[in-house]
Amino acid sequence: MRSIPLLTLLLAVTAAQQVAAQSTPAGTTPRNVTREELRVCMNSEGELAKRRQGLEARGKKQSEEGAAIRDEAAELQQEMKAAEENSRNTDRVERKVRAHNLRIKAANDVLTALRGDVDQLNKDTNAHNDKCGGISFLPEDKEAILKEREAAAKK
16 A cells, blocks of 8 residues: 555646646737537646545545554554464454455455546646646636526525
8 A cells, every 4th residue: 555656646646736726828819619628628727626526535545554464464463473372263363354455455456446436627727728728718617606506506
């Protein structure tokens, strides 16, 4: 269980989303968009933020599971040593070790899926940045969209 690479992946996602919020690069002209195009970009940005938060929560849960597995491994090592010294309860300890190994496999499977989801989020964030980065829009379009959202939230 490695929590450091996962944390690095999640930080990369956060950094990629911050790039989306940056202004147009120097020397380029902002692309004017319609209200509908702005709505699509704002919706996309919101969806990406929700996905990032979900991945961060899953990453935290996975880190906690990794810590619990490490603690359990230390306890099992002590139990195995005691069982070997006393030549007792080895079957019970072996069952616990098999269950522990299954827990490790399940955690690794979850981690693999999480990494895939982080990679997909990074790709989707890059696509969002390509489409929505460096756009120009009318302030009244943004205000209208925000009012629409506010009215929809009240329903």
